Amino acid sequence: MMDPLVIFTPSGKRGRVPAGTPVLTAARQLGVDLDSVCGGRGICSKCQVNPSYGEFSKHGVTVKPDALSDWNAVEERYDRVRGLKEGRRLGCQAQILSDVVIDVPPESQVHKQVVRKAAAVRDITMDPATRLYLVEVTEPDMHEPSGDLERLKRALADQWQIGTEGLTVPLPVLSKLQPALRKGGWQVTVALHRGHADAGERILDLWPGFWDGRLYGLAIDLGSTTIAAHLCDLRNGEVIASAGVMNPQIRFGEDLMSRVSYAMMNADGAAEMTRAVRDAINRLVTEIAAEGSIEPSQIMECVLVCNPVMHHLLVGLDPVELGQAPFALATSDSLSLDAAELDLSGLNPAARVYLLPCIAGHVGADAAAVALAEEPWASEDLVLIVDVGTNAEIQLGDKRRVLACSSPTGPAFEGAQISSGQRAAPGAIERVEIDPVTKEPRFRIIGCDLWSDEDGFAAQTAASGITGICGSGIIEAVAEMRMAGVLDARGLIGSAAQTGTDRCIAEGRTHAYVLHDGRTDGGPLISVTQSDIRAIQLAKSALYAGARLLMDELDTDTVDRVVLAGAFGAHISPKHAMVLGMIPDCALDRVTSAGNAAGTGARIALCNRAARAEIERRVHRIHKVETAIEPRFQEHFVAANAIPHATDPFPHLSG
Template sequence: MADADPTKTDTQSTAPEGKTAHVVFTPSGRSGDFAIGTPILQAARHLGVDLDSVCGGRGICGRCQITPSVGDFSKFQIKSKAENISPMNAVEERYRSKRSMKADRRLGCSSTIQGDLVIDIPADSQVHKQVVRKRAEVRSIEINPVVRLHYVEVEEPDMHHPSGDLERLEQALYEQWGLTVDHADLSVIQILQKALRKGEWKITAAVRNEHELIYVWPGFHDKIFGCAIDVGSTTMSVHLTNLQTGDVVTSVGAMNPQIRFGEDLMSRVSYVMMNPGGEVEMTKAVRESLGYLIGQAAVEAKVHPTEILELVMVGNPIMHHLLLGIDPTELGWAPFALATNQSLEVLASELDLKGKTNPGARVYFLPCVAGHVGADAAGVALAEGPQLREEVTLVVDVGTNAEIILGNKDRLLACSSPTGPALEGAQISSGQRAAPGAIERVRIDPETLEPRFKVIGSDLWSNEAGFAEASKKIGVTGICGSGIIEVLAEMFLAGLITEDGIIDGGTASRTDRILGEGRTFSYILHRGEPEIRVTQADVRAIQLAKGALYAGAQLLIDKLGKPVERIVLAGAFGSHIDAKYAMVLGLIPDCPLDMVASVGNAAGTGARIALLNRHSREEIKQIVSGIEKIETAVEPRFQEHFVGAMAFPHKTAPFPNLEKVITLPPKKSAHSSNDDGETGGRRRRRRC
């Protein structure tokens, strides 16, 4: 039968001779002629239609639900009638009564073709379900995990036809699912016989890569999970994910326990250099924490460890090496050689995760780019897709070690910058991690120089009625990364800080919040217990961090030879900072503010994509192989860019886009301050 739809694939059924019916599946448009009485699931498989099933057509799992359409479909030249599908049978009635099913739906494995039909496959019945992420314009996640469940009925052993239980299971998988299993883990063989007999020769098999048998459950089992894991130098996060729906069932996080060996990456490498065997201590610490987080996630989601069969890891190269038990010393000096920058697959048990996951669970590590640009940068690229865009995009994963990607579909470059932990609240006098009670938003009146702020855990500003009562339980405990960015930007805009980053003691005549501290000054943000001040050392710490970040980005811009058209701020810190204030301080280059976006933990999202879609693993290999790595440590212009970037927002670079939306303060004359932070205001105070 002719069909005007170009997406349709006509296929003649191989059913026996006799009366046939024409069947069209939507939304794919695939169609064919099938013998009356053909199960709809069988017809769908014959045409390659995306219709899910775990139980193999036994009416147990309910994943093959379809919706028969009724009407005259001129597009397909077909009349689809209600009587052209078999009546509801006992299997469907049982499933509907026990598991529930929408009134207009049927089970594809139990319903049969009785005449011409148009059949719709709902999104939740498709094998390759589409889970649209927050930034849908960039990409979506197609659910096609590397591990799948298959329910089979295995032939019982027979004295006349001797064969092993494993061989008969492999035969059943081939006959019922078309899978050729050529590898089985020892842990599976050890439990196989008991599982088969307990399930009365019905079993659910977990098959990886369509040929590796990694676990079995007696009878029917339909739950399978994985973990997308981001191991950062400061924090670690685990996202427990349903591999069949793509839903994140729970997310947990913790501080990386390696902090006790050093706050930044190079200090941890130095620890190993000065303490032979130190890498073993750090590996043990991070693995123990990871195991705890996976266990915590499983308990919260009520998931049994055996149901966790796949893990995907991202992290910077030093975290990557330490988690794998590799000495990171070579990353401590040029040429910063990785043990390997390829993707890796290891057993979870090899990372001391025995008992936290399924015995057959594998851990997949995304490839590293090179040097200090790791698998987390690969995850960011996979999640945000700058390689798919026309406009030049700057992606900054802000953390203790900032990883920067610049480019578009024509060319990608990457580097890392040692920003240190200051941007996350560490190395700041009143700094703390983002937690209830931490100041996260700040505004300073340019006339009175009085501040107001918000703390995490309260929606009220500090000058609003009810703030004291609302914040009584959580208190005002410190200032987190986004708060320190905003208070410094507001101080700069109000004239409390010069463009060179010096707290101007001359403003003490206008406010009693400016106090002398030896040869420098500080600004009191919060009076009370504890008193929260912004010190000259705090300003310097942020200058050093933002200078390194900007310098790294500018190096890439120099190499690419094109201006930035779009900026993406990634990482937990990047998702909370205000783009305007980040640009006021010169944390990022000038760009239209409406083209600056925060995307949260993009590295973790990249890990989740690789967890849910097997083909993305090959995609990220191709992306990484095309990224040009720039090593800031050996670039002669890095120091030049760094010095210029120490100023707010920059010593020489113009910020025309920023100046369209905000008035930057006039530059103060050079003689108004000196290098040690002593200002004209300070000298006047001495003469009094």
Template structure:
């Protein structure tokens, strides 16, 4: 008789994919990953030689996942892991997935370097003309030689030269700079180049570095967008403003929780959890800085400045501040002001030891420096017409305004737009479906995957994707898939997927008490079966409803029913068509030509603040004038949220959308068994 292991078998949850399942106790992590379709590399056949399958287990209470992970969740180190660590070294907390066995419920993070299909970071730098006036500049000075008859220190004479020759009075220097001072002055024959930091405040100039003679190696800065899911960085020339390199990596905090409140809960339930997350994100950011310098072929020591934008929870965790108060009303910040810090004091140890870090101000307890950066980039306060700016990620930042008034809020959309919590979802990587169309007559899909410009029904597609395969569906793909399903009539306005008989296509397959839509079946060749399930539809509905409800709250505050134009910011804005966004009801109805993409607006705002010190003063003033709307306590949020669950909306008209798209009037809620918006069936006793 087969044993029922539905409750006895350990539950394993993989991040960042969000895939989960139960496996028999003693199952190696690598085997569990393969069974669940998790992207975990291995080339040595599980012999502990290649190290490609390194993973990081998370311990403690994970309220988001409903599990508590104990220290004995994985088997103890074995001889293979000990030998590998002795010979080649394993980072603290890492295990080899082919050796570690799952014994109890566990949350396991697959780091980027262990993923077969490396993530494509889509937060690229957008082209933008910026008036260059960075806080750190290079100055060439001639210093008076020492004289016994006029005793003074070399630093004092360097400071006097800066004042006389460059009008920089009262320059100071850290102790570590003083150790370089005398050798540089003498080697340069009393002619030196100095990097001097002077920001928009009245603080005295600060000497960050010194070189003998004329330094021609350049000065560089980092603009960093620290997101809940992705950390994106841009390495900029502080003279020209040119972006020399852009890169990104997954935020390692995702293993503690996919959304912000999950991470706050982790801190509440696990003493020392905040320090654990602070350490993880600082190490990742230091590694990103080093990688960017390597990509650009520059000495990391020439990176003398950085700017940082992020949401309030990320802000607090990065700075080493307890975010607990942000998890409950009144959502009190430790500080909302901009911060000017030593980069090394917050873990950026891979750049110049005296580099400075500037964090943009926060707007409110749930509206962060990333929203301030979007405001700096898109300038809603200068708009003649009423503009809605939406920066969608795991947490959506929303701005609404014009010359008369600007409002802001954030809305907890969750990770579904990033491809997480989706049955076949994955991060953006080669092989992931990113665009999709469904024929309205045959209901057959055609799609494109990242890394290939051909559509799936075009000649040469199979050959072009042979190496990457078709591995899953990323955020932009799932959004287009759901919208296309609605336009093709396989999904009704309530979000219910019809049966094969109701829709006329065998691609609508039974899936428990509901149905799924089959996009791709690669099982015959050992590949995945990619479907959109009723649960996927529900996840997208919840995310888009939260987004739309946030926008509606701002419109209510302004007393308007429509906006003049919409700006989509972030990776979402660059990769989703306005039509698909509007079919889902993610954004209010406007003419499609009034919907524009701003690219990575938060990253652009960080670059503006890096390259122009006056912009720092501007945004510090602007955030004081922004009206903050708190979605978590707004009485009408739930009302807007419920109505926005329909596709596109239960009551708000979409006349501009109707002029370009005719949505089929279908309803599949015949038995009340739809999880996507129909009535719930009463549970039988």
């Protein structure tokens, strides 16, 4: 007779297993995502399933072969003591007796977490570095003189097939072992950190008996301006809270190079910045734990992504070498550290901190995280990934080869160095349209749903007012000025007589275009000046030249798609970016936003330890192109000053 056919839903995975096989065993054999913390002892209840068709062993009914009857006794006891929901079975106890269909409810499917990336939605297999394991340890014996820890190690190896040769236990955790084992009746739940590659195992904490608690992890994107964190449940990857703080290092310098200079000029400068950023992370931990209603000590894992200067300052390495060619990193490898080594006292004292590897001196762990999220190495088509910030990190590649470079765009895209510029905040102009016939502008500000020429706009903006223009607003304004003919291809703003609009006003020997004049009501005059245009031209030329340099390396004049990463990238209109010549020509519907792809990459590394090994392998194969020493960069930079470009065609703009 054929073995029973088992079909799991919603995965659709199927296969045949011998009659009497427990559902959990069948799930493991067929690669179905079904959780277990107690290793099938009928204690943790994580393996619950809904049998929807077929015959299974029942409570209290002896199932042949006789040896299997105990399984049901365990489940019956569980049901009596803790209760099972109607129709639910413990997957580790219920045995398959005939052809069956088994539904795995979402709370038992812990190994998949959906992460959205620019081109698709992708499943992440949950396999975090730190997980809970219930272990049954043999009692000590006068004839067997081994210690409790040695017997725990043996039990971990026997019951969970975990190699424990290099297993370490911090002293404070070891001191809890003996009382926990005796209190738990020789059962103990351990939070075990399993390093990838050659890193050994480490017990981070332990509890008597079966501990039904949760472990959490933090994915932190440490930027030069802001520090953003997601608090994730390590069981299912769910983000339970998010928070951000300003990077307090701003007081030492707005941009990275000023911070490197601060470290060069001041004996204690680097250490001061290290203390500032670690304090900020500790405050962030307290805040995010409160928001997620958890104890900070439940945070056992932390993954950090950041640019090389932030990386060195966080770790306590001198960043001075990163301020001068050849921009040597102290180490480009990933780092796996104790929270205590970084003074991250807000986390569990034994928590582990993982920093992704850097790609090169100016292309850091944040770019590696973007790569992990977007996987250019898996792309059939040629993809250009642009993470726009004070420096733009650019990656270009496909299945055959991936290149990366960093380009010094400066802070203009973030609204800095712009006469009416400001950060994206309520009151900032974020969208702009200019009528090509009347040359009259309309705009939207952050915090108001209406365009400036719509009824109710004045009422809605009365409180916040119009305060300035942010990065996405200035990009749209300059692109719209070009399309409306108030700005020529060289980037010169015309006079009122040349453009036919009084909004073009003289400013010394140049002109400015007035977007909004609120002076009669005590508000600001918001205009786009010739120097603003120059700052945007420099920034966009640097970005374009970096991309073009990578295209030269691959001997191509076109890309198949463009991914705009970063919070700023999420707000750029693809059309305006292309009119301006920020990015190479591409079908507009093939330009997508990946949001905070660096943060997504950090979450992936938090949820899946194999992803850590993958990015460590991949960064060695990403070819770094150094813009600072490449003469063609200057040529591309000069040609890209024109709007959109002096020579490169943009056929998709005319379509």
